[in-house]
Amino acid sequence: xxxxxxxxxVLIAREGRxxxxxxxxxxxxxxxxxxxxxxxxxxxxxxxxxxxxxxALFDVTVARYVAAVNRGLKVPVGSHAFDALVSICYxxxxxxxxxxxxxxxxxxxxxxxxxxxxxxxQKPAGIITRRKAEAEQFLTAYAxxxxxxxxxxxxxxxxxxxxxxxxPETVTPVIVPVLPPPRVVATPNWLARLGRWIxxxxxxxxHATANDNAxxxxxxxx
Numbered sequence: 001x002x003x004x005x006x007x008x009x010v011l012i013a014r015e016g017r018x019x020x021x022x023x024x025x026x027x028x029x030x031x032x033x034x035x036x037x038x039x040x041x042x043x044x045x046x047x048x049x050x051x052x053x054x055x056a057l058f059d060v061t062v063a064r065y066v067a068a069v070n071r072g073l074k075v076p077v078g079s080h081a082f083d084a085l086v087s088i089c090y091x092x093x094x095x096x097x098x099x100x101x102x103x104x105x106x107x108x109x110x111x112x113x114x115x116x117x118x119x120x121x122q123k124p125a126g127i128i129t130r131r132k133a134e135a136e137q138f139l140t141a142y143a144x145x146x147x148x149x150x151x152x153x154x155x156x157x158x159x160x161x162x163x164x165x166x167x168p169e170t171v172t173p174v175i176v177p178v179l180p181p182p183r184v185v186a187t188p189n190w191l192a193r194l195g196r197w198i199x200x201x202x203x204x205x206x207h208a209t210a211n212d213n214a215x216x217x218x219x220x221x222x
Contacts, residue, residue, distance in 0.1 A: 003066050006142055007083025010156045011062070013149040014087060014130055017054060021047040025126045033058040034090060062086070068094040074107040080147070081111075084118075084138035091130070092121055115139050 003011070015034035021043050024030045029043040032054040036043055049057070069085045077085075085106075089097035097103060102117035118135045122128045129150035137147035146155040 001066075001070060001077075001079070001082045003062060003086050004079045004083055004142075006146065006156070006158055007079070007086060008062070009158055010083070010137070010147045010149060011087045011090060012058070013153075013156055014133075015090070017051075019049050019051065019054060021045055025124050031057075033061075035061050037061075062090065065089045065094065068097060072098050072103050072107075075109065077106065078141060080140060080142050081106075081138050084134045084147070087134050087137070088118060088121070088131075091127070096121075111139065 012033055017033055018031055021029050021031045024034075024036075028036050029045055029047075030036050031038075031043045031047055031049060035057045038047075038057065065086050069082065069089050073082075073085075085097070085103075088102075092100075100117065101120065102114040105111075105114040105117055115135050115138055118138060119131060121131055129152050132151040133148045133153070136145075136151070140147070146158065148155050
């Protein structure tokens with residue numbers, strides 16, 4: 001499986017983007033989107049990168065975690081669960097993920113138990129709201145609710161094409177132009193009287209009929 005656009009968006013929201021090296025919650029020097037190593041070497045204090053390098057580093061780094069999550073899974077899971085596992089693995093490391101209790105429970109078919117085991121990873125304390133959000137993401141299909149970076153944050157926003165995939169049952173509305181009603185054009189009374197006078201006076205209409213006093217004809221504009 002691959003990380004979905006929704007999974008990638010929420011992972012980036014959880015990690016943040018930094019172009020200057022910083023220390024994470026456990027003191028590890030980090031840069032970009034949660035990257036701690038570049039070309040196999042640890043990030044150092046004072047390092048800087050460009051926005052393009054940030055995205056390139058993320059693509060290379062996240063691919064390793066996607067491969068690790070696939071390697072550890074022995075049963076099929078939904079995209080929401082897979083994305084949540086990539087997010088967790090990205091945070092706790094590949095070794096932590098492969099040796100975790102929650103992975104064992106997933107492979108045993110115990111999804112509810114796996115969710116509880118995900119919540120065991122709550123150190124340091126600053127990670128708790130993220131871990132709870134990942135546990136929610138693990139159990140909740142995207143058609144029901146979009147994931148949040150943390151339990152205290154709003155759900156992520158995604159582009160319209162992604163929403164159409166997430167909610168295939170939603171019919172795209174067809175916009176039909178509303179046309180104004182046809183304009184009713186009436187022949188003016190004075191013009192009708194003039195026509196009758198000409199008929200009576202000059203011959204072709206000199207034989208008046210009972211319809212001479214009828215209402216003018218109503219025509220509809222083409």
